[in-house]
């Protein structure tokens with residue numbers, strides 16, 4: 001039998017001791033976690049034009065947790081909140097309050113693409129889990145993609161591309177886009193243009209105003225002068241309410257159909273009233289999807305909050321579902337990070353919008369519906385594009 005030299009034996013003993021120490025530390029961390037609540041940090045707009053969107057996302061997330069006995073994978077949830085005010089210049093300081101001061105286990109946020117881009121950078125720098133329940137910034141599941149980042153919503157490209165296709169199919173040849181001048185608006189206009197021009201149309205002008213401005217008059221006058229066949233608008237929340245009403249007050253809807261991604265009429269219909277009736281938009285959700293899953297979700301939401309759910313509530317609900325899928329796979333043990341993030345990506349999501357999966361880049365691959373406004377609902381009309389995957393340009397995962 002070969003003898004082991006004394007120096008080799010010492011080395012083996014040292015490696016064994018180190019491995020044991022490492023295992024003990026991970027084991028101790030896992031044990032410490034087992035009894036501790038999971039810290040979820042909401043960074044959302046609770047003030048400003050997107051305030052209602054932030055509140056609906058939080059309500060949707062909490063509804064899923066409530067339906068599961070207030071726990072995910074057996075762990076109680078402790079919530080932390082920061083109002084990001086949809087203000088990119090404050091985003092890094094705000095997200096660091098959750099990451100460094102509150103030490104959250106997972107970040108859930110946000111609505112505004114400019115703020116979300118800063119969150120994604122901080123999440124990458126600190127290796128913090130991030131679930132984005134709205135903001136569509138294409139780069140987050142494109143060039144900036146990372147294993148610790150997933151989205152429960154959409155990329156800005158997705159509903160925009162679908163609307164470009166629909167507008168071209170309806171025979172429009174000349175279109176104008178109008179939006180706020182920031183990542184979401186610009187990417188939405190670009191996605192629309194890509195499909196519209198592929199379908200034989202031409203976008204003759206991109207009109208913008210600063211976020212969250214609502215001084216639309218001069219731009220509406222320009223649209224009237226240009227006489228396009230269609231207008232594509234990206235606005236959401238309070239800004240969308242005002243834009244749709246102003247468009248109708250200017251009489252433009254009589255001759256120039258107003259199209260948009262569904263944000264233009266989602267969560268806004270009670271305030272838009274008659275002005276929005278009959279409008280066509282594209283989105284990954286429609287209020288009246290007649291499936292057991294959607295009906296149960298809407299009933300549960302209405303009972304809990306005495307309000308109707310909208311797409312933002314769905315995205316918050318699904319953010320919690322995606323987190324639960326990851327946590328269930330590791331029995332709530334966050335030290336098993338790779339297994340957790342892999343399960344978050346791989347588990348199909350049984351969403352009120354319909355079942356969807358996440359792409360390798362972490363973005364939903366989902367049907368985009370054509371919807372029509374009837375009363376206070378965005379009603380399903382057709383599937384505009386089936387199982388649409390964002391191109392994830394620049395993502396290397």
Ligand code: BEZ
Nearest residue numbers: 111112113135136184236
């Ligand atoms: C965004 O900034 O990405 C966004 C905001 C509201 C609705 C949709 C997208």
